[in-house]
Amino acid sequence: MAQSAPFDPDIARDVIAGLKHLPGATLPILHALQDRFGYVDAAAVPLIADALNLSRAEIHGVISFYHDFRDAPAGAHVIKLCRAEACQSMGCRDLQRHAEARLGVAMGGTRADRRATLEPVYCLGNCALSPAVMIDGELHGRVNAARFDELIDGLPAFRSGVRR
Amino acid sequence: MSVRVFVPIDAAALSVGAERVAQAVAREAGARGIAIELVRNGSRGLFWLEPLVEVETPAGRIAYGPVAAADVAGLFDADFLAGGAHSLALGPTEEIDFLKRQERLTFARCGIVDPLSLDDYRAHGGWKGLETALGLTGAEIVEQVTQSGLRGRGGAGFPTGIKWRTVLQAPADQKYVVCNADEGDSGTFADRMLMEGDPYALIEGMAIAGVAVGATQGFVYIRSEYPHAFKTFSAAIERATAAGLIGAAVMGRGPAFHLEARLGAGAYICGEETSLLESLEGKRGLVRFKPPLPAIEGLFGKPTIVNNLVSLATVPVIFEKGWQYYRDFGMGRSRGTLPIQLAGNVKRGGLVERAFGITLRELIEDYGQGTASGRPFRAVQVGGPLGAYFPEALLNTPLDYEAFTAAKGMVGHGGVVVFDDRVDLAEQARFAMEFCAVESCGKCTPCRIGSTRGKEVIERIIAGQDRAKNLVLLDDLCTLMLDGSLCALGGLTPYPVLSALQHFPDDFDRPAAAPPARAAE
Numbered sequence: 001m002a003q004s005a006p007f008d009p010d011i012a013r014d015v016i017a018g019l020k021h022l023p024g025a026t027l028p029i030l031h032a033l034q035d036r037f038g039y040v041d042a043a044a045v046p047l048i049a050d051a052l053n054l055s056r057a058e059i060h061g062v063i064s065f066y067h068d069f070r071d072a073p074a075g076a077h078v079i080k081l082c083r084a085e086a087c088q089s090m091g092c093r094d095l096q097r098h099a100e101a102r103l104g105v106a107m108g109g110t111r112a113d114r115r116a117t118l119e120p121v122y123c124l125g126n127c128a129l130s131p132a133v134m135i136d137g138e139l140h141g142r143v144n145a146a147r148f149d150e151l152i153d154g155l156p157a158f159r160s161g162v163r164r
Numbered sequence: 165m166s167v168r169v170f171v172p173i174d175a176a177a178l179s180v181g182a183e184r185v186a187q188a189v190a191r192e193a194g195a196r197g198i199a200i201e202l203v204r205n206g207s208r209g210l211f212w213l214e215p216l217v218e219v220e221t222p223a224g225r226i227a228y229g230p231v232a233a234a235d236v237a238g239l240f241d242a243d244f245l246a247g248g249a250h251s252l253a254l255g256p257t258e259e260i261d262f263l264k265r266q267e268r269l270t271f272a273r274c275g276i277v278d279p280l281s282l283d284d285y286r287a288h289g290g291w292k293g294l295e296t297a298l299g300l301t302g303a304e305i306v307e308q309v310t311q312s313g314l315r316g317r318g319g320a321g322f323p324t325g326i327k328w329r330t331v332l333q334a335p336a337d338q339k340y341v342v343c344n345a346d347e348g349d350s351g352t353f354a355d356r357m358l359m360e361g362d363p364y365a366l367i368e369g370m371a372i373a374g375v376a377v378g379a380t381q382g383f384v385y386i387r388s389e390y391p392h393a394f395k396t397f398s399a400a401i402e403r404a405t406a407a408g409l410i411g412a413a414v415m416g417r418g419p420a421f422h423l424e425a426r427l428g429a430g431a432y433i434c435g436e437e438t439s440l441l442e443s444l445e446g447k448r449g450l451v452r453f454k455p456p457l458p459a460i461e462g463l464f465g466k467p468t469i470v471n472n473l474v475s476l477a478t479v480p481v482i483f484e485k486g487w488q489y490y491r492d493f494g495m496g497r498s499r500g501t502l503p504i505q506l507a508g509n510v511k512r513g514g515l516v517e518r519a520f521g522i523t524l525r526e527l528i529e530d531y532g533q534g535t536a537s538g539r540p541f542r543a544v545q546v547g548g549p550l551g552a553y554f555p556e557a558l559l560n561t562p563l564d565y566e567a568f569t570a571a572k573g574m575v576g577h578g579g580v581v582v583f584d585d586r587v588d589l590a591e592q593a594r595f596a597m598e599f600c601a602v603e604s605c606g607k608c609t610p611c612r613i614g615s616t617r618g619k620e621v622i623e624r625i626i627a628g629q630d631r632a633k634n635l636v637l638l639d640d641l642c643t644l645m646l647d648g649s650l651c652a653l654g655g656l657t658p659y660p661v662l663s664a665l666q667h668f669p670d671d672f673d674r675p676a677a678a679p680p681a682r683a684a685e
Contacts, residue, residue: 066449085549129179
């Protein structure tokens with residue numbers, strides 16, 4: 001489960017200072033910030049730009065180019081469902097419909113109660129055990145509708161009686 | 165001496181419960197007071213048998229699979245530690261037909277060794293190639309790679325030795341070796357398996373490349389969809405550096421070679437070499453114009469070897485066993501072996517490393533045993549999302565760069581995705597354009613706009629609007645994308661589209677489907 005601290009510019013500055021010496025430091029910094037806070041806060045953009053002697057536009061451009069980086073926090077659990085060909089051959093289009101219905105959110109969206117974000121991914125490298133799903137960084141193979149429900153029911157934010 | 169029990173720590177094995185099995189094995193052994201040595205190996209690549217548990221016996225390693233945590237107590241009851249009979253017993257691992265009939269050179273150690281054990285790596289032939297290379301001049305190393313016939317395993321099939329020679333001959337104060345581990349093609353997992361199962365092979369291959377061309381810094385660009393591989397590979401770099409195998413002096417006596425793993429950020433285009441370099445430099449992954457080639461002006465403007473992971477991980481065996489040994493595998497101008505990844509709707513999916521020349525039919529029918537669903541085979545896509553869809557009639561095509569080019573397809577990174585008779589090739593063609601639109605870097609118009617227009621045109625064809633006219637339009641658009649795109653993404657997206665049209669025309673000529681009920685939302 002994503003355990004993220006609220007954004008704090010002082011911590012962000014420390015994170016940036018620890019990595020800015022790397023050649024091509026932008027992606028390592030963005031990953032580190034997102035690991036720490038769950039997303040890259042807009043307030044971090046000028047901090048990164050200053051540290052790397054780049055423009056804010058350049059940093060914003062990098063953030064917006066890559067699918068990984070978020071500008072707002074995700075739900076408590078991030079569920080990535082593979083939409084690529086190997087998973088298609090094993091029924092991921094049906095699984096997507098099921099997942100959207102089960103979670104009550106369309107692909108790419110976050111539930112209103114913020115318990116989960118459902119995202120598309122194009123290949124998780126588990127193509128001999130399709131369909132594949134990654135939940136909070138953990139890979140699952142041969143996921144049918146029943147298995148998907150089991151996985152969701154096992155998540156802390158979805159355990160019966162627990163409301164966040 | 166305690167018995168060695170192997171439970172894979174490969175991400176695919178974990179995805180079907182290997183961690184719970186490993187815990188159950190440890191718990192059960194403890195409860196019974198039996199001393200075992202639990203080894204977390206990589207995967208053998210027999211994924212339909214995962215989690216595949218192996219036991220080391222005097223008669224060799226005996227396999228059991230697929231094992232669920234609930235089976236573990238029963239395995240102990242059946243004395244599996246001595247290779248006892250059990251309904252999940254598969255006999256000696258090496259005798260399993262899927263594995264026995266392979267020619268594993270690049271993947272020789274994967275699934276056998278403890279991935280992070282330097283002792284294991286050395287005991288299985290590790291570092292011998294690098295030792296040999298350290299006794300050669302850069303030009304000699306490059307010549308032997310050229311003679312081996314090794315070609316880029318990422319898709320383009322460019323001769324590796326020629327690329328290296330260009331970097332060797334480029335004068336510069338700094339050169340780089342970059343490994344492309346942005347394995348984004350659907351149906352492929354060889355890079356992931358190797359990083360998780362035999363990471364030192366890649367480190368050794370990159371060190372040889374560095375020694376050959378005078379590059380003192382290497383980067384491995386690993387896609388973020390592979391957090392597990394990133395973790396294992398980063399740990400391998402740390403250990404190899406701490407042991408003095410790379411770092412200030414290769415093997416303690418050679419030139420410097422520092423290595424760093426970098427994480428991608430979910431952009432398929434970063435598997436394109438110049439986009440990858442931009443990303444490593446901390447920028448948007450926009451494709452660069454070529455020339456200049458990365459071999460002349462690559463990372464940070466310096467001469468750079470950019471090779472696919474499988475190419476680099478194959479280099480050690482070329483120096484361990486000799487370039488002649490490697491070259492003697494294969495057919496025509498495709499020398500050596502190809503780690504083929506058999507995936508999708510197939511009964512027995514996994515890694516099949518064979519010399520070039522094996523046919524699709526042998527792969528799918530013999531190794532794969534047909535579809536997982538048990539339904540009739542209908543199509544196979546080879547080479548990832550930019551690869552062509554082939555029908556049954558083309559299954560005798562051998563896996564060979566030239567044979568695939570002749571059939572208007574490509575071997576790519578060796579991914580083979582099988583589909584049963586429920587596949588709709590018009591929908592697959594539509595998806596190819598959609599994927600290109602999602603992943604286009606946006607630099608060139610044929611790819612950026614063409615993919616979106618292509619998706620729309622195919623949607624009109626599927627809906628039955630002016631079908632004849634729109635088919636002409638689609639053909640014209642595909643020609644434009646093929647000829648006018650800056651890189652392979654826009655330039656190859658027409659492959660799946662045109663092959664679907666050519667081999668499965670009926671799918672584009674169905675009565676227009678009723679609008680889906682959800683359309684009203």
